[in-house]
Amino acid sequence: MISSDQPSSRAVNILATFVFVMDVAIVSSLLVVNHTTSSKPPSGGDLDTSSPLGWMGSFGAVLIFGFYGVLLKKPDVQAANLNPLVFQFYYSTGCAITSVLVWLISDLQEFSFSYWGFVFGLTWVSSQVCAYQAIAKLGYAAGPAIWAGLTIVVSFVWGVAAFHNSVRSILGAVGGLLVLIVGICIAASASSSLPATLEARFRKSGDYPIIRSLEEQFLEERYLEGGADKSAQNFASGVFWAVATGLLNGSQMVPLQCFSNGCFGSPAYTGSAGASVAFLPSLAVGVMTITPAFAIIYFGAKREVPEFAFSVAGVPGLLTGAFWAMGNFAAMFATEYLGQTIGFPMTQACIIVNAFLGIVFYREITGTYAIRLFAVAVIFIIVGAGLDGNFG
DSSP: OBOTTSOOHHHHHHHHHHHHHHHHHHHHHHHHHHHHOOOOOOOTTOOOTTSHHHHHHHHHHHHHHHHTTGGGGOHHHHHHTOOHHHHHHHHHHHHHHHHHHHHHHTTOOOOOOOTHHHHHHHHHHHHHHHHHHHHHHHHHHHHHHHHHHHHHHHHHHHHHHTSOOOOSOHHHHHHHHHHHHHHHHHHHHHTSSHHHHHHHHHTTOOOHHHHHHHHHHHHIIIIITBTSOOOHHHHHHHHHHHHHHHHHHTTTTHHHHHHHHOOTTOOOOOOSSOHHHHTHHHHHHHHHHHHHHHHHHHHHHHTOOOOOOIIIIIHHHHHHHHHHHHHHHHHHHHHHHHIIIIIHHHHGGGHHHHHHIIIIISOOSOSHHHHHHHHHHHHHHHHHHHHHHHHO
16 A cells, blocks of 8 residues: 555656756757767767766766656556556657657757667666566665666676776776675665664664564555565565666666677767767667567467556656656766766766655655665765776
């Protein structure tokens, strides 16, 4: 059941309106600067930290990705208990339409179709289905915290191993990755019954029934009233989905890098428009090809006709896709100018916004010890990301 402490549908709609206005402003700013700047995107694995586009893209992606999933936790969407692929259909449609619209208004409508769009579609749709499950089981704070840290690790490895992005210090970079991994583990622990157990032990109570009572209260407040059954089995499942999201999410910008610079035998993009803009049509086609393919295979295997529930999931799904597409557009500039080792990993600082919404707005994590443990996790992840950015 949905807790009475959870925000109402009206409150979520107001927040979503703010997010839409903010996202449009960020994308418009990027388009204006991209149109007026004289600098060209770097190529061949080089970086350009002097261009404002990379830093604007990073900061914009942090804000957009931090807020993009606000409608996933809307009470009526949660209560509908939709199949993830049904929501993904609306989500993908919103993403594809928004990507094409951004390309059309960019006045750099150079069409350069690439099969890397299909690879992007496969990676993205898979990651978003996993993310939907992770948020449903772990919440909007803990789920993104786990996959954001892992995203940074995977993205860094891609940048160094595949795209030969320069690394200032291997020792410093590896240290940053280790700090990130510790942060991921702590974030996962904050969503378990561990905080309640710690609270009982720090109170120096050896009475098992008291510990059990605290754990039961923790589980009731965090899990059952939060609208999801978070038993130990579901917790482990949530961590699995979050880890899968991180692995896929960290590989998400690989198709753009391959489209821009060429890799695995494919030619580099040589057009006059920036690769971040030119890749959008391929991205849209890839997303709208892979999504129905997934649905046909899944529902065909189950011999099930899906319930699309447009009245409940249609608008939230389309808007969530639009929000994500605008964040992805910003992240593309971050990756194109700052590289796979710095640019895209920096966008994962969005967990600060995710954590704020999850704790303050959605009240997913309650109890002093749980919040403190999660705050420590966020600090570890931010410090690890900072080390990665400094030494990467």
